[in-house]
Amino acid sequence: MRVLRSKRHGFLAGVVAAAMLTALTACGTAGTDDGSEAETFYQGATVELIVPYGPGGSNDAAARFLAPLLSAYVPGNPRVQVINVEGGATVIGSNQFQRAPHDGMTWFVGGSNVTFQDIFENENAEYTMGDWTAMVGFPQGQIAYGSTSLGIDSAADLLEADEPIVLATQDTEGASLIHVLALQLLGVDFKIVSGYADTGAKRVALLTGEVNVNGESTIGYLQYGQPEVEAGNAIPLYSFGFPNADGGLDRDPAAPDIPTIAEVYEEIYGEAPSGEMWDLYIGLAKVNSNIQKAFYIHADAPAAAIEALEIGIEAMQDDPDYLEGVENVLEGYQPVFGEELAEQYATIVTPTPGFAEAAIAYRTEITEAVNSNNGQVEGFRP
Amino acid sequence: MFDVILQALANIVDPSHLIWLVLGVAIGWWTGIIPGIGSIVGIAVMLPFLYGMDPTSGIFLLLGIFAVNNTSDSFPAIMFGIPGGSSSVATIMDGYPLSKKGQAGRALGAAFTASMIGGILGSLVLLAVLPIARPLVLSLGSPELLMVTFLGLVLVGIISRGAVLMGVLAATLGLALSAIGIAPAIYQERYTFDTVFLQDGLSVVVVALGLFGIPEMLHLVTSRKSVARPTDGRSAGSVASSGLWWGARDTVRNLPLVAGSSWMASVVAIIPGIGGSIVTWIAWTIAGLSKKKNKVPIGRGEIRGVIAPEAANNATDGGQLVPTLLFGIPASGGMALLLSGMTLMGVQGGPQLLESDGLVLIVSIVLALVLANVFGTAICFFIARWVSRLSFVPGRVIVPFLVVVLTLAAFQANDQIGFLFILLAMGALGWIFVRLGIPRVPVLVGFVLGTSVERYLWISMSRFGTEWLLFPQVWVVSGFAVLLGVVSVVLSRRATRAEHSTTVSWR
Secondary structure (H helix, E strand, O other): OHHHHHHHHHHHHHHHHHHHHHHHHHHHHOOOOOHHHOOOOOOOOEEEEEEOOOOOOHHHHHHHHHHHHHHHHOOOOOEEEEEEOOOHHHHHHHHHHHHOOOOOOEEEEEEHHHHHHHHOOOOOOOOOHHHEEEEEEEOOOEEEEEEHHHOOOOHHHHHHOOOOEEEEEOOOOHHHHHHHHHHHHOOOOEEEEEOOOOHHHHHHHHHHOOOOEEEEEHHHHHHHHHHHHHOOOEEEEEEOOEEOOOOOEEOOOOOOOOOEHHHHHHHHHOOOOOOHHHHHHHHHHHHHHHOOEEEEEEOOOOHHHHHHHHHHHHHHOOOHHHHHHHHHOOOOOOOEOHHHHHHHHHHHHOOOOOHHHHHHHHHHHHHHHHHHOOOEEOOOOO | OHHHHHHHHHHHHOHHHHHHHHHHHHHHHHHHHOOOOOHHHHHHHHHHHHOOOOHHHHHHHHHHHHHHHHHHOHHHHHHHOOOOOHHHHHHHHHHHHHHHOOOHHHHHHHHHHHHHHHHHHHHHHHHHHHHHHHHHHHOOOHHHHHHHHHHHHHHHHHHOOOOHHHHHHHHHHHHHHHOOEEOOOOOOEEOOOOOOOOOOOOOHHHHHHHHHHHHHHHHHHHOOOOOOOOOOOOOHHHHHHHHHHHHHHHHHHOHHHHHHHHHHHHHHOOOOOOOHHHHHHHHHHHHHHOHHHOOOOOOOOOOHHHHHHHHHHHHHHHHHHHHHHHHOOOOOHHHHHHHHHHHHOOOOOOHHHHOHHHHHHHHHHHHHHHHHHHHHHHHHHHHHHHHHHHHHOOHHHHHHHHHHHHHHHHHHHOOOHHHHHHHHHHHHHHHHHHHHOOOOHHHHHHHHHHHHHHHHHHHHHHHHOOHHHHOHHHHHHHHHHHHHHHHHHHHHHHHHHHOOOOOOOOO
16 A cells, blocks of 8 residues: 555656646747747737626637637637636626736627617626727627517608507516617607516517517527518518718618618608717617627737737638638627727727717616506607 | 338447446436435536547437436435435325335336336427427427416415415416526526525525425435335235336326327427426426326326326427537526537537438437436336335434435535525525425425526516417417316315325325
């Protein structure tokens, strides 16, 4: 027994020594703050990719789609571990990312809720969007559709629908506000029914007739909404569109036949939409659609880290797994990088003055309406 | 339909697919045994590997993990009275008393056999019901769903037979616990005490393990005994091994109960937003109603009280697929992962799944569930011989191990230190309840159903004012609830007059 113990002792000591040597070597190469060492920055490193949502959501899927590609193409081939940190309505995960050392060894994938926590000045959020740099942007469109019980052929006839308009929302938070705002902009008086557990519950509510207007991501619409349209149970109303550099609204590339809310407005009122509330809409749309999710690194991470990431992201775009993933996971929405992303992201980090105040005021107003007025809201009369 | 079934069978029998199913069962088996860890953990761990896998193999892997969970989570429930997940709480009612009588093997054998047969029957019923699945789901709006969830709450009165007022009180506490966090429809923080970690509310793992696990640990340690005391001179070993077959024979003798429970469960599980636990309570209540067949009063170690909920909870797997795949409403966290796993592999959900290619996939899934149930039961039977002996291990030996397991399980649910304090607080609460004779199960029932009840009530009131109270469908469902409630309270009054016990024991 004693002989065995000393043998095991020796073996254990050897293992510990080897581990320490490896750790020391790894420490030696990573973290050197030299711009020309982008190639070796991530050599032998393990990077944590934090996702502030549970496993299985669309953010998690985007992160897991990126992780192996980044591992393969970022110079140095770091091991990328996706870590789910749920809780506090994404704030816990976001804070964890912010608190991690800004040494390039922690990355993040966050969605619009993360951005909205900053916009709505959640006092628990320890970050601002300016603390981070978006390296990959994932756009995603949204579509509003209605029940055929409305008795109309297109969104332009919403003001003459056969029955009162009832919109389903999950809550009165950032992502839901744009659905309410869109209808108000068209001048429609309607009732908001808030509290549905998830997108699926809202879909069923539309089909059972409990509500007659519902909005969801284009991805969800194509899977679940469009078959209903084809079966004659629903009609597409409008897409929420993608704000472009000229201040206009582009059609949704995944649903190019559906008019944008701006086009519908123009059809009803004969002129393009404008004004304070329209500016608010554009601001919300940038967060909800243009960069609905993004892959982030700390803005003040070492230059070598950021450069290494840029190289990797550039290289991975030809990989067949990347192309397949864009089809399956992202439903064909092409991710945005480089200068285009930087421009779009800049408008989110420093939005037009007054946007944050307007958003907060709007959220309070709608919450009030749902809480005390039974969800009844009036459309804006131009 | 026939050729669809043939195609699906071909899919399953293909060895390259089958191996993934077996692998899934082997992995998922562990997640059921450890209390508090459910199929979610198993699936989450496997998620990275799914990417790039061929869809059918990947789905089979997920299904394997998923299906066996409902079978193996009977282990902690029966042996230690600690729920493996919210759908195994009903099994504790009769399973744990049986274990204390030294009949853990019998309870386990009955549970596994019921799980297997229930899972098979449930899947077959699902295939039959698929054509009307969509109309069924679409006929239920929020008011009707409110009534179904309310039915679950009414069952609380039945569960706490002999102490109905206490049961209602406990359920109300459960409802209050479910309110912790941000309100469903609008942003309103309740009982979060300015912390961030409480904003998403308590998790059922922390509440269940705290209420049931910790007091059980305390009891084992302070009573200086093991869970079971061998009765009538038979040694621990022989009770365990022959007990399994005794239990299996019990289940076969009660096939009508198995069939009824699994068919009811399979159909009710189709309704979106109805969790797996309600069906286990309905099944347990039904088992209790047929007094003539119960040799022992229900809740005191009657084997039928184990058979019914176990058959029901395995049958829900098939039914829950319907809202998940057809409407994109995941019926549980595990189903949400299944859905996202499918997306990762390029398989889309939606109503088109009921036609042609999609139908083959659905039928393949249902048949795969059947197979997974059989494999899972086989593994459980094989291991049960040894695992059931754990109930004879002295408390002072097993408790340290279990406490570590419970703490880890609670921590992995949401890794915030604050929840460990909540776990202790729930444990203290559970201990107090046991001392005072207040049943703890209604607390859990109230907690699990609380958020749904609030959502549906809010939506119903917001959308319909008070008119929804007059909807005919609402009357049908609530009438059934009232009937069930009245009948059970009457029967329980008669039962408690016949029995002389007044203490509500470890429930």
